[in-house]
Amino acid sequence: MAETYDIVIRQVRLRSRPGELVQVGIRAGRIAAIATGPLAGKVELDGEGNLVSASFVDAHLHLCKVYTFPMAGDEALQRYTGGSMGQAMSAIELAAAVKDRYDESWIYPNARRAVLEGLRHGVTHVQAFADTDTRARLEGVKALLRLRDELRGVVDLRVVAFPQDGLLRDPGAEDYVRQALTLGADVVGGIPWIEYTDREAREHVDRMLRLARQFDRDVAMLTDDAGDPGLRSTEMLAEATVREGWVGRVTACHARAMSLYPEPYFRRLVGLARRAGLAFVTDPHTGPLHLRAPDLLEAGLPVALGQDDIADAYYPYGQHNMLEVAFLASHLLGRSTPQQMEQLLDMVTVQGARVLRLPDYGLEVGRAAHLVVLEGATVPEVLTRHRPPRYVISHGRLVAENAETTRWHGQIGA
Numbered sequence: 001m002a003e004t005y006d007i008v009i010r011q012v013r014l015r016s017r018p019g020e021l022v023q024v025g026i027r028a029g030r031i032a033a034i035a036t037g038p039l040a041g042k043v044e045l046d047g048e049g050n051l052v053s054a055s056f057v058d059a060h061l062h063l064c065k066v067y068t069f070p071m072a073g074d075e076a077l078q079r080y081t082g083g084s085m086g087q088a089m090s091a092i093e094l095a096a097a098v099k100d101r102y103d104e105s106w107i108y109p110n111a112r113r114a115v116l117e118g119l120r121h122g123v124t125h126v127q128a129f130a131d132t133d134t135r136a137r138l139e140g141v142k143a144l145l146r147l148r149d150e151l152r153g154v155v156d157l158r159v160v161a162f163p164q165d166g167l168l169r170d171p172g173a174e175d176y177v178r179q180a181l182t183l184g185a186d187v188v189g190g191i192p193w194i195e196y197t198d199r200e201a202r203e204h205v206d207r208m209l210r211l212a213r214q215f216d217r218d219v220a221m222l223t224d225d226a227g228d229p230g231l232r233s234t235e236m237l238a239e240a241t242v243r244e245g246w247v248g249r250v251t252a253c254h255a256r257a258m259s260l261y262p263e264p265y266f267r268r269l270v271g272l273a274r275r276a277g278l279a280f281v282t283d284p285h286t287g288p289l290h291l292r293a294p295d296l297l298e299a300g301l302p303v304a305l306g307q308d309d310i311a312d313a314y315y316p317y318g319q320h321n322m323l324e325v326a327f328l329a330s331h332l333l334g335r336s337t338p339q340q341m342e343q344l345l346d347m348v349t350v351q352g353a354r355v356l357r358l359p360d361y362g363l364e365v366g367r368a369a370h371l372v373v374l375e376g377a378t379v380p381e382v383l384t385r386h387r388p389p390r391y392v393i394s395h396g397r398l399v400a401e402n403a404e405t406t407r408w409h410g411q412i413g414a
């Protein structure tokens with residue numbers, strides 16, 4: 001008798017073999033078969049010739065701030081996104097006012113809504129930043145840790161304890177980061193470029209790396225997020241990573257000043273980043289300057305796209321749809337050949353998994369079954385539509401199904 005799978009997805013296309021229709025069998029939470037012949041399943045889903053992919057990874061989201069735009073006003077937004085990001089620091093200072101009202105009780109439902117919006121769009125893995133400082137205190141961290149534990153086995157949330165307003169500028173923030181790690185935060189954050197001097201930026205990096213070693217945690221910092229070619233905190237982070245023996249465990253997010261660096265300095269930085277095994281996350285839609293993602297990818301470094309913000313003081317939009325993020329990046333980075341589109345899709349899937357160091361991720365037999373059946377038979381079609389997936393499978397279970405229907409009236413659609 002033929003084997004029976006928990007779920008069989010019928011008639012789908014793989015990105016690597018688009019001309020062929022296959023069946024994917026899932027059993028006990030894993031991808032158990034990918035076959036051209038028929039498979040039998042307790043549940044059978046018809047893929048109708050669409051593309052199947054590993055699910056989406058959002059490597060960078062400020063999850064404690066989602067949907068706070070109405071509380072924040074638009075002054076911070078104007079300063080962050082205006083001109084060449086000369087006022088990025090004052091934008092962050094203005095945006096911090098929201099944190100005086102931080103309370104786990106309203107952050108939790110906002111965060112939950114954003115994560116479920118993501119899941120509906122096929123996002124099964126999220127690196128979520130929680131402001132952890134003297135104004136936010138532990139309110140954001142507690143909300144996100146509660147959500148992480150509640151959604152375990154459905155969405156993998158990784159909580160970053162993030163001292164958004166600096167360490168030396170905000171005495172006491174380091175204690176809050178330490179407390180957050182004691183409560184179970186997964187990753188040590190940081191934002192060295194916001195300190196007032198290079199010496200203090202270096203100290204910021206060093207202190208956070210010491211905490212990471214002490215608690216055995218990965219590190220994800222926001223570096224050089226303003227329009228100043230003199231900012232050097234990505235270099236500081238890479239250098240400290242090597243010195244502290246934390247190679248391969250550190251991510252630099254934003255790093256937008258990179259776009260203004262002289263070419264010889266940029267090339268040295270790429271070499272240093274390789275030595276440090278530094279990973280990068282970029283979010284071109286939330287600011288006018290961009291990390292040089294194509295060059296870093298060409299150097300073999302992990303580079304992912306992140307949603308970054310959803311309706312907060314820095315960005316007024318966002319549906320937690322990583323295909324939309326990739327679609328926007330295609331325009332903002334000027335990447336629209338078929339090969340470049342493939343790379344963009346990688347940046348919301350396999351590259352995200354490299355950044356988060358997910359050991360069990362990918363569309364291969366034996367790997368964990370985190371899958372999406374997309375709207376479209378080819379990568380260009382999928383990006384053009386950037387629709388919610390037809391089916392979202394997380395940890396081997398069907399968790400969401402989306403349908404689009406249009407009802408024509410009169411003779412228009414006949």
Ligand SMILES: [Zn+2]
Nearest residue numbers: 060062253308
């Ligand atoms: Zn960010």
